[in-house]
Amino acid sequence: SYVLTQPPSVTVAPGQTARITCGGNTIGSKRVHWYQQKPGQAPLLVVYDNSDRPSGIPERFSGSNSENTATLTISRVEGGDEADYYCQVWDSRSDHFVVFGGGTKLTVL
Amino acid sequence: QVQLVESGGGVVQPGGSLRLSCAASGFTFSSYGMHWVRQAPGKGLEWVAFIPYDGSDEYYADSVKGRFTISRDNSENTLYLQVNGLRAEDTALYYCAKDRRSRGWFFDCWGQGILVTVSS
Secondary structure, X not given: OOOOEOOOEEEEOOOOOXXXXXXXXXXXXXXXXXXXXXXXXXXXXXXXXXXXXXOOOOOOEEEEEEOOEEEEEEOOOOHHXXXXXXXXXXXXXXXXOEEEOOOEXXXXX | OOEXXXXXXXXXXXXXXXXXXXXXXXXXXXXXXXXXEEEOOOOOEEEEEEEOOOOOOOEEOXXXXXXXXXXXXXXXXEEEEEEOOOOHHHOEEEEEEEEOOOOOOOEEEEOOOEEEEEOO
């Protein structure tokens, strides 16, 4: 089955840029979606189709996808961005049509 | 605004059954695919099942195939998940999630989740 690999944790200082990666075999050929989940809350879609933002999501959140790595970039990080972030793709050949990465805990110092 | 409210969870013994419901409002329910996604305590997200806007088909993760059944009632704006043969590893917070498109296979709105605990 298709596997998405994320780093367990990323730490960044306020005002800096956080980059969260999502590795997968030829992931560049897939559409990648990103979710933010704060403690005790449901996930929130922050980037879809590799680089599009839903309405209401700040421009500080951006995405890219190429070859074997997709990246969520959060510019000018704020304390309120501290959360778990999950990447997700659709893979019709997987035992799970929808595949999530294991999640990355973003800590803002 | 879009709202999804799950109900029907609880504590059940191994081998037991539950019927989860998700009441939808704020959008044209009959135009969008719907999913169930679960999250075990302290763990990541796991997709469970999908049903297209018209209920014409069903898709399941291998881990629940043959035990869970997804369905919908477009006249009542409600999504269901019948869960049978429950196992300890099915213990999780179950989220109802709206597909961004009819078959986009990603989620632009989530409920707050309903807890299912499988324990003797």
